[in-house]
Amino acid sequence: MAHTLRRVVLAVGLPIVLVAVWWFATASSTSFFWPPLRDILGTFVETWWPDRLVGDVLPSLMRLLAGFAIAFVLGVSLGVAIGKSRALRAFLEPVLEFFRAIPPPVLVPILILFFGIFNTMKIVVIITGCIWPILLNTVEGVRGLDEVLSDTSRIYRLSRRARLWHHILPGASPQIFAGARQSLSVGIILMVISEMFAASNGIGFTIIQFQRTFAIPQMFSGIIVLGLLGVALALIFRLVEARILRWYLGLRAAQRGE
Amino acid sequence: MTSTPPAPATDATGARRDETTQPILDVRGLRKVYRSGDGAVEAIRNLTFTIAPGELTCIVGPSGAGKTTLLKCIAGLLDATDGEIRLDGELVTGPPKGMAVVFQEYGRSLFPWMTVWQNVELPLKEKKVTPAERKRLVREALAAVGLADVHGAYPWQLSGGMQQRVAIARAVAYEPQVLIMDEPFAAVDAQTRAELEDLVRELWHRLGVTVLFVTHDIEESVYLGQRVLVLSNRPTVIMEDVAIDLPDERDQLSTRSMKRFAELRGHVYELIQQSKRGRRPDAESTGEAV
Numbered sequence: 161m162a163h164t165l166r167r168v169v170l171a172v173g174l175p176i177v178l179v180a181v182w183w184f185a186t187a188s189s190t191s192f193f194w195p196p197l198r199d200i201l202g203t204f205v206e207t208w209w210p211d212r213l214v215g216d217v218l219p220s221l222m223r224l225l226a227g228f229a230i231a232f233v234l235g236v237s238l239g240v241a242i243g244k245s246r247a248l249r250a251f252l253e254p255v256l257e258f259f260r261a262i263p264p265p266v267l268v269p270i271l272i273l274f275f276g277i278f279n280t281m282k283i284v285v286i287i288t289g290c291i292w293p294i295l296l297n298t299v300e301g302v303r304g305l306d307e308v309l310s311d312t313s314r315i316y317r318l319s320r321r322a323r324l325w326h327h328i329l330p331g332a333s334p335q336i337f338a339g340a341r342q343s344l345s346v347g348i349i350l351m352v353i354s355e356m357f358a359a360s361n362g363i364g365f366t367i368i369q370f371q372r373t374f375a376i377p378q379m380f381s382g383i384i385v386l387g388l389l390g391v392a393l394a395l396i397f398r399l400v401e402a403r404i405l406r407w408y409l410g411l412r413a414a415q416r417g418e
Numbered sequence: 419m420t421s422t423p424p425a426p427a428t429d430a431t432g433a434r435r436d437e438t439t440q441p442i443l444d445v446r447g448l449r450k451v452y453r454s455g456d457g458a459v460e461a462i463r464n465l466t467f468t469i470a471p472g473e474l475t476c477i478v479g480p481s482g483a484g485k486t487t488l489l490k491c492i493a494g495l496l497d498a499t500d501g502e503i504r505l506d507g508e509l510v511t512g513p514p515k516g517m518a519v520v521f522q523e524y525g526r527s528l529f530p531w532m533t534v535w536q537n538v539e540l541p542l543k544e545k546k547v548t549p550a551e552r553k554r555l556v557r558e559a560l561a562a563v564g565l566a567d568v569h570g571a572y573p574w575q576l577s578g579g580m581q582q583r584v585a586i587a588r589a590v591a592y593e594p595q596v597l598i599m600d601e602p603f604a605a606v607d608a609q610t611r612a613e614l615e616d617l618v619r620e621l622w623h624r625l626g627v628t629v630l631f632v633t634h635d636i637e638e639s640v641y642l643g644q645r646v647l648v649l650s651n652r653p654t655v656i657m658e659d660v661a662i663d664l665p666d667e668r669d670q671l672s673t674r675s676m677k678r679f680a681e682l683r684g685h686v687y688e689l690i691q692q693s694k695r696g697r698r699p700d701a702e703s704t705g706e707a708v
Contacts, residue, residue, distance in 0.1 A: 306526050309526060311495055311519070311521070311527075312519075312527045314495060314512075315517065315518065316540070316544060316588075317513055322540070330531040408530075408531075410572060410574060411530050414574040414575065
């Protein structure tokens with residue numbers, strides 16, 4: 161009980177301090193571009209609830225999740241194939257390094273040509289950024305699979321399918337999750353960027369609209385929404401990870417204990 | 419240096435000297451050369467031996483004698499450079515049916531994301547054993563190794579000796595014709611080791627499975643085996659095929675204090691020393707220096 165309390169205090173301590181600093185530092189501000197936090201929070205609910213939550217936040221979120229999910233499936237499947245095959249690795253590595261070095265935002269104009277300006281383009285932008293951390297970490301995870309365990313799989317004549325599901329994927333899952341965690345933050349950034357170019361809704365679109373119409377408190381409230389979204393997604397990710405990687409956390413704790 | 423060879427084996431168990439029985443394992447002219455970038459290392463020069471069904475054979479050799487290489491060839495994990503290996507008459511080209519291996523690295527041969535039960539059950543699922551039969555086999559195998567009460571635990575929650583028991587249970591449940599054990603107890607403490615040695619003898623008796631037990635421990639090989647194959651240093655050939663004519667009923671205390679046990683141990687020890695010094699049966703025949 162005391163332990164839980166301690167953790168909660170530790171987790172919310174700094175945010176409270178930061179909000180307090182912001183609050184008091186801007187309390188008497190008359191600057192148009194630095195409105196008091198009081199005003200920002202004052203417009204928060206009316207700005208976002210309920211129309212923009214459904215009309216902007218939800219579409220953004222759906223595009224992010226679609227892009228992330230597709231990047232995850234593609235990244236893991238390609239990563240497993242590349243990690244298993246030395247030849248494929250040698251063949252693809254230079255090309256992968258090339259594409260990885262290209263920042264996805266510069267691709268937006270090109271992607272608009274191919275995919276138009278609607279959801280498809282935005283999802284593709286998210287995929288082009290999210291796929292790399294997942295792909296590269298999966299390759300490393302698959303390459304690092306234990307040799308003794310691979311021999312064991314062969315000795316007991318596990319089918320390809322069984323080896324994939326019971327050996328390769330679980331064995332690489334710690335690295336896959338490390339990659340997916342990075343991808344998630346990349347995805348949030350690209351979600352916003354993709355909405356800045358040609359869009360009619362979304363969090364990024366809304367923030368830019370507020371900027372251009374000098375609705376400064378509303379613009380700040382949009383930035384807060386983005387931050388909160390990031391925190392919420394990271395929290396959900398952690399819960400999923402803790403569940404799926406329970407064995408890994410236990411194994412590591414056991415190894416440290418020895 | 420002349421060692422006193424042991425008295426010729428009066429083979430109590432019979433099967434081994436019976437030429438009419440088809441060997442379960444037949445290794446002929448096995449040679450293995452590892453090729454790397456600019457050179458080649460000859461790990462195994464020429465190994466020929468057969469193992470009769472139901473035998474418990476130990477293989478000992480100095481470290482670096484290519485024991486693991488031999489075992490991986492037999493298990494179909496490595497391709498032989500020359501020669502052939504037959505399991506029950508069938509040429510081994512990949513991991514064969516009816517073979518199970520217990521590795522030395524117990525911590526790395528169990529799937530850490532599966533419970534003890536799931537680890538033992540997985541190979542049976544792949545073998546398409548019916549669920550009811552599977553359940554029976556897993557339960558019996560875990561009970562046989564003394565782990566009836568940890569079905570739901572993960573391997574990393576268990577001690578080293580217990581993890582190796584899980585690996586043995588997995589092999590036993592698989593019902594192999596040949597069970598290969600690669601220095602399985604090299605990494606467990608001495609007391610656990612003695613227990614596990616007796617467990618192997620007991621399971622071997624009970625199941626009638628053919629066991630090939632690789633070890634670097636001379637005492638262990640004499641205590642466990644009906645027969646000990648002593649290997650030379652690399653490139654490996656067989657130094658001697660020593661019959662262990664100890665009573666079938668073995669006991670850590672009384673067997674190990676028998677005069678015959680001491681003689682056999684001494685003999686195998688002497689062979690290993692010779693092989694470390696580079697004596698090779700194949701060199702003698704061609705008149706090379708010892």
